[in-house]
Amino acid sequence: MAAGGAAPEPELELELEPEPPRRGPAAEGEDEAAAEAELAAELAARRSAEARRLVLSPRRLSGPLPAGLSQWFPALEVLDVSGTGLAELGAELLALPRLHTLLAKNNRLGGPGSLPKGLGQAPLGRSLRVLNLSGNRFAEVPPALLGLRGLQSLSLGGNRLHGIPPDIQELRSLEFLYLGGNFITSIPPELANLPSLSYLVLCDNKIQSIPPQLAQLHSLRSLSLHNNLLTYLPREILNLVHLEELSLRGNPLVVRFVRDLTYNPPSLQELAGRTIKTRNVPYAPSDLPENLVRYLSLASNCPNPKCGGVYFDSCVRQIKFVDFCGKYRLPLMHYLCSPECSSPCSSASQSSTSQSESDSEDEASVAARRMQKVLLG
């Protein structure tokens, strides 16, 4: 993101001039080698033990960064090589002990050797805080960067990612994660293990569902989900009470009440299990085969507080509107123990006691009235 603000002191920031025009046609290999040598010479000539920022854009680079970078600029904290056409970032970065910000957007990175091996083990692994690789060609999150334990901000926007690796959870310090504008179809629940994540951008992808574990991201302040393929959100999203920004537009979210989608009647085993649990029929491990004892321990409580029932595997998906932080209307997926069991969303709804058809219509009109109140209030 652009910083805006006071310009840094000139003697501590180096910006290279755009390259001079080419002399004339020459063998391409010669040209590239010559250009690389020229760049190395130019940087060496401007070497500085104090320079903290180096901006190479918008110079077009024909080859990798010169190996002498860390010798010429040992105090470098910020390196901006955006828009230079770089196809790989190499070992020349590893020896920059103070580098905390690396901006390499709009390049040709994405192939196998794009990031140097040993990134996590180098001093850079602990010092790097901001990494911007947006506008490149990554088809997967490069494994090399998962070792950056100190990384606070990562952008891979506008690449070609099809998924997010579960090992993303290794980036323990991550606060800002921008993955908008890719081809991501699903989110690994491990993403929820990032303890400091406060800004998560997943807009403009192909995501069909959100794992309920995302509700564990207690520090999440901003969640961007617009322009995806979401038809519903899990009810656990209600737990994100610190959320200040939420974008959902451009998703095929269900607007109306949807009646029972599918219902598999419970098995006899399930019915027996329910009876045992709800009637508190006493049993001891010696009374039952081990597998049934284990089965009985897996009982879940129906989310409907008025129901008080239990279920094992049989559940009904019911898609409903529920208020969120008192302001939003989201369709959520409720796992409920039977079609008779419709969860009232708040004490305002009086109608639900039992039985299907009339029940859901009453609920529909009550909820419609509440919807108007919430949105216009």
Next chain:
Amino acid sequence: MEQPAMMEQPVQTETWKARSLEELIRILHRIFAEDKVSVEEVQALMESYESNPEEWLQYAKFDQYRYTRNLVDNGNGKFNLMILCWGEGHGSSIHDHTDSHCFMKILQGNLKETLFEWPEKKGNGEMTKKSERVLRENHCAYINDSIGLHRVENISHTESAVSLHLYSPPFDSCNTFDQRTGHKHKVKMTFYSQFGERTPCGTVVPQENN
């Protein structure tokens, strides 16, 4: 405060050229001191200013989570001139302009503007998109409530965007609309900074952006 009448036809045939942000503001003050102001004239004036980041960088304060509104000049009460900073992916909700005129000039990057019809009175369905376009650097767009509602977004995942907005008369609240239902919701607008100084306000109200 007496507001000048805004006219659709040009009042004079003068074509202004603002050679700096300071000059733009000076000319705006002159124009708005008159009884009648022409929409075309203001739009042409805003467009004539060639964006120079050195002149507005001090107002361009970005926020990590959402776009910011940074007041530049309060036009003697006749107009508000402000700079909006949009990080990658940042966008506004669909909103109206509280019976005011709104000019929006791009200073850096690009912004997508999507126009919507006003929802029906008893509307309970998806809002109707009228048109959309991407506004380029230095272009100045105009909208008012009779034209419709709009959503403005920075759809780039790699570049931030900066825009210069003029609202006349000034207003500090507007309605936001839920695209799925057409329901509206009044919101108070605040400034992230004023005259280059950060002005934090109280608790932030959660924003649903739909």
